[in-house]
Amino acid sequence: MDKLRVAILGATGLVGQRFVKLLADHPFFDIVALTASPKSAGKKYCEATKWMLGADFPDAVKELKILEARPEAIRKCGYNIDLIFSALPSSIAKEVEPLFAMEGFKVVSNASAMRMFDDVPLIVPEINPDHLNIIEIQMRKRRWKGFIVTSPNCSTSILTLSLKPILDYVGIEVVHVTTMQAVSGAGFSGVTSMAIIDNVIPFIAGEEEKIQTETLKILGTLSKDIIKHADIAISASCNRVCVLDGHLENVFVKLKRSVELEELKVILKRFKGLPQELKLPLAPSSPVIVRNEVDRPQPRLDRDEGGGMSVVVGRLRIGGDGWLKYVVLGNNVIRGAAGNAILIGELMVKMGLV
Numbered sequence: 001m002d003k004l005r006v007a008i009l010g011a012t013g014l015v016g017q018r019f020v021k022l023l024a025d026h027p028f029f030d031i032v033a034l035t036a037s038p039k040s041a042g043k044k045y046c047e048a049t050k051w052m053l054g055a056d057f058p059d060a061v062k063e064l065k066i067l068e069a070r071p072e073a074i075r076k077c078g079y080n081i082d083l084i085f086s087a088l089p090s091s092i093a094k095e096v097e098p099l100f101a102m103e104g105f106k107v108v109s110n111a112s113a114m115r116m117f118d119d120v121p122l123i124v125p126e127i128n129p130d131h132l133n134i135i136e137i138q139m140r141k142r143r144w145k146g147f148i149v150t151s152p153n154c155s156t157s158i159l160t161l162s163l164k165p166i167l168d169y170v171g172i173e174v175v176h177v178t179t180m181q182a183v184s185g186a187g188f189s190g191v192t193s194m195a196i197i198d199n200v201i202p203f204i205a206g207e208e209e210k211i212q213t214e215t216l217k218i219l220g221t222l223s224k225d226i227i228k229h230a231d232i233a234i235s236a237s238c239n240r241v242c243v244l245d246g247h248l249e250n251v252f253v254k255l256k257r258s259v260e261l262e263e264l265k266v267i268l269k270r271f272k273g274l275p276q277e278l279k280l281p282l283a284p285s286s287p288v289i290v291r292n293e294v295d296r297p298q299p300r301l302d303r304d305e306g307g308g309m310s311v312v313v314g315r316l317r318i319g320g321d322g323w324l325k326y327v328v329l330g331n332n333v334i335r336g337a338a339g340n341a342i343l344i345g346e347l348m349v350k351m352g353l354v
């Protein structure tokens with residue numbers, strides 16, 4: 001097939017750079033336009049970006065001129081854009097992404113601004129690809145020629161991938177989760193070295209609320225064009241730790257029925273979704289990897305499993321109180337952001353939505 005032309009909004013940031021790297025050699029997509037803040041607009045990508053991903057800039061984007069994140073600027077780039085990947089700060093996304101959708105652009109966004117609207121799909125492709133069906137309602141209701149689909153908060157993508165097989169097999173009543181989140185989760189200028197080195201910060205603004213609400217939407221069911229949120233009591237507590245990439249989460253689950261641990265391990269290991277069935281380019285062969293060592297997963301050792309698209313579960317045990325306990329690790333900038341968004345894009349191509 002001819003490659004589809006994509007633009008990346010917020011291309012100079014930490015998630016934007018991941019988009020650039022993951023899309024540089026992609027079989028479906030070609031990067032033809034990049035945007036950043038007004039201070040970067042007009043510069044070449046290699047001049048405006050502090051490249052953090054080793055070696056050098058991919059050749060395809062090095063010399064591209066940064067555009068402003070406005071539909072008219074993108075229109076002038078000389079290409080018809082088939083799909084936009086957005087890594088804009090949420091405050092900017094809130095204003096700008098609806099303008100793009102109104103004008104007919106198809107947007108997959110990493111920003112939180114639109115995630116919890118009833119008519120906006122919030123997708124982890126292995127879990128709820130059917131929720132993409134509400135795009136039609138969004139376009140009709142808002143009279144948009146294009147649409148917005150969202151990718152979840154980084155901790156939430158990782159958590160939900162581990163919960164989904166358990167929910168389907170045993171049922172879940174309650175989830176408690178404590179996160180230890182990497183500094184890259186806060187963006188390029190998010191946490192200063194003085195604040196984080198030799199330290200743990202037991203607060204991340206808005207994060208607990210995002211995990212608590214988004215998880216229930218993703219694990220919810222689509223019925224008669226409405227997403228019915230999952231009926232689970234969930235409580236989160238979030239910490240920023242001195243790790244570059246990779247969020248680690250301690251998860252405590254009250255199950256609906258008792259189950260053998262070995263049985264659960266098999267269920268987690270066997271878990272697959274539509275991306276695996278369709279053999280999408282970024283789909284990991286195992287979305288959930290189970291480790292048996294007492295001291296795994298660890299961010300430095302396990303964050304690149306499945307190209308950063310798998311989550312790694314370890315320390316699975318059932319306590320005396322009957323609660324299931326485990327640790328899950330995922331790459332926040334890949335599965336938690338750019339990688340998940342690209343997988344959504346790949347899925348939409350196969351579903352004929354792009």
Ligand code: NAP
Nearest residue numbers: 010012013014015036037040087090111154185187188337
């Ligand atoms: P970041 O490193 O701060 O990058 C922000 C990007 O937005 C940069 O390209 C920046 O351009 C651009 N930008 C800033 N102000 C702008 C403006 N006024 N108009 C247009 N563009 C502007 O942030 P990030 O970590 O990549 O996160 C991007 C988005 O993804 C955020 O909404 C974040 O919440 C979400 N997200 C992040 C993660 C993660 O792990 N980091 C995970 C999931 C979701 P300049 O370089 O010119 O300033």
